[in-house]
Amino acid sequence: MAEQAKKATAAKRGRRTDGGQAKEAIQEAAWRLFAENGFDRTSVRQIALAAHVDPMLVTHYFKTKAGLFAAIMRPPVEPSEAIAFVLAEGPDHAGERMAAFILRTLESPDRRKWIVAMVRAATAEPEIAAVVRERFAETILIPLAEAIGSSDPEYRATLVMSQLIGLAMTRYIAAVEPMASRPADEVAADIAETFQRYLTGPLSAG
């Protein structure tokens, strides 16, 4: 059994000097290590080791660690599904549905892991922020604000993002009490109106 596993690993390692599969192995290893240990604490060397490839290959395919992050970074939910869910009861319920959707997503350990990795990476590495904006605001939040038809959708998306990131930080990353142990539906209800106002309410600059 152990012998078989060893052979399989050796065979895999052999295959991974080949372009396509090495690239895929790097992406898989990076995804796992970024989510588990955070962007800042994961080195290109560690990723290469976990993927059984030469570190030079990581640089060859992705230039930098931030480039690799950008390549594998996906929103943790399907954008069209998220938008449809939030708008299912019309614009007046968008805040409530969005709060419920966000809490549900963050309560799922797998999806949470990925959002936490994203927030940590953006905190540690300013160039990651552009990637987060692109993958997250441009695919979900801006289209959502546009679908609602509100003025200034790009700015509204960043207002929403500020509360969303702050919630992830306070409740899940720093786990500040008493918010960390409140029931998810209670927190969702208390934050819903914030999202509603950011999405459809009046803005100071009109």
Add this chain to the structure above:
Amino acid sequence: MAEQAKKATAAKRGRRTDGGQAKEAIQEAAWRLFAENGFDRTSVRQIALAAHVDPMLVTHYFKTKAGLFAAIMRPPVEPSEAIAFVLAEGPDHAGERMAAFILRTLESPDRRKWIVAMVRAATAEPEIAAVVRERFAETILIPLAEAIGSSDPEYRATLVMSQLIGLAMTRYIAAVEPMASRPADEVAADIAETFQRYLTGPLSAG
């Protein structure tokens, strides 16, 4: 000149083997390095080097890097001053005054540096979160909610904290556009009602 500087450094280094001054030098160096490079990227070794002391002394005085952070961590504003400012026009204007106060604090590069260091440290190191809660929620946000006389002041403080941290992240750390370059008073006005509701509005759990 260079010779003088060298002598002064040598003299300083000499003095710093003495208890009190070594401790102070460690705290000063840590304060500067945490603010400039972040908690995660600053090592005990770097702090000791900057303070001209043996790394063992850092461990002797503060046990761990997190212990050192806790020892030097102060809110970037005077708590009583912040609370008085927020309540100056009565509870109905607390959200507006708080938003203005927070934006003004974050627009000041020196104070911002410290808040950013705090947020980064809490993101990277879960045990720092407890320190942030203690120094920040317990000295400013909870007393503020208590002064207003609202129900559940501890939970309200964490709701306020979630929007505050999210704002620091989005506008200042990740600098997500278009929020990053909006005028501070515009952002303050758009976020004011969120603070107001978290401080004095109804909560879902009554």
